[in-house]
Amino acid sequence: SQKIEQNSEALNIQEGKTATLTCNYTNYSPAYLQWYRQDPGRGPVFLLLIRENEKEKRKERLKVTFDTTLKQSLFHITASQPADSATYLCALAKNYGQNFVFGPGTRLSVLP
Amino acid sequence: DVKVTQSSRYLVKRTGEKVFLECVQDMDHENMFWYRQDPGLGLRLIYFSYDVKMKEKGDIPEGYSVSREKKERFSLILESASTNQTSMYLCASGGGGDTEAFFGQGTRLTVV
Known part of the structure; x- marks a missing residue:
């Protein structure tokens, strides 16, 4: 069956360290994969998109890799800050389809 | 500033009521989506629409219907609300293929 898993439900790290979140999938062949940030009581906000032919994408302190x-x-979030505390969701496109399927999310807490 | 606006932040309805959740976007997107989000289950796609009057079932369409009479508006209808439809409902637009999805702020629906 098709499945998307994110490494853990919650992750605590110390301020200044690098946070690494994992998204694993089975029985999908996504052309694109996206990462979103969600704060409590709010809708997700887009962060980064990476295509199947790209190995790595960067945006400021954020880095995404994609190994098909x-x-x-x-x-990855480098030099993490308490303001980075949120739930992070991965989402992958169903082949070249118009809709995405989301992972369950990882709740990141950056401790001062 | 681009926006996806959901008509209500919080709703309380009685079992058996017909419930309408409204979503409006101002970005001229062709694609619009309705998700529900539950703890431990993540975001699950209910329905999506890729054009006016067009709709496609997502992963959990049972008990729901949708309406898209105008490009900017996508409505989710709970024909006869049940307690297991208590959830956070999120509307999104865009997100086709390699483009990001923009989410509304969410509607927390409680069915009693």
Whole structure:
């Protein structure tokens, strides 16, 4: 069956460290994968998109990798800050389809 | 500033009532989506629409219907609300293929 998993429900790290979040999928062949941030009581906000032919994408302190052989994406936040505390969702496109399927999310807490 | 606006932040309805959730976007997007979000289950797609008067079932359409009479407006209808439809409902637009999705602020629906 098709499945998307994110490494853990919650992740605590110390301020200044690099946070690494994992998204694994099975029985999908996504052309694109996206990462979103969601704060409590709010809708998700888009962060980054990476295509199947791209290995890595960066935006300021954020970095995303995409390994279609391992069926895995890694999301890194360097020099993490308490303001980075939120739930992070990965979403993958169903082939070249118009809709996305979301992972369950990882709740990141950056401790001062 | 681009916007997806959902008509209500909080709603309380009685079992058996017909419930309308409204969503309006101002970005001239062709694609619009309705998701529900529940703890531990993540975001699940109920319905999406890729054009006016067009709709496609998502992963959990049972008990729901949708209406898209105008490009900017996408309505979710609970024909006869039940307690298991208590959830956070999120509307989104865009998100086709390699473009990001813009989410509304969400409607927390409680069915009693």
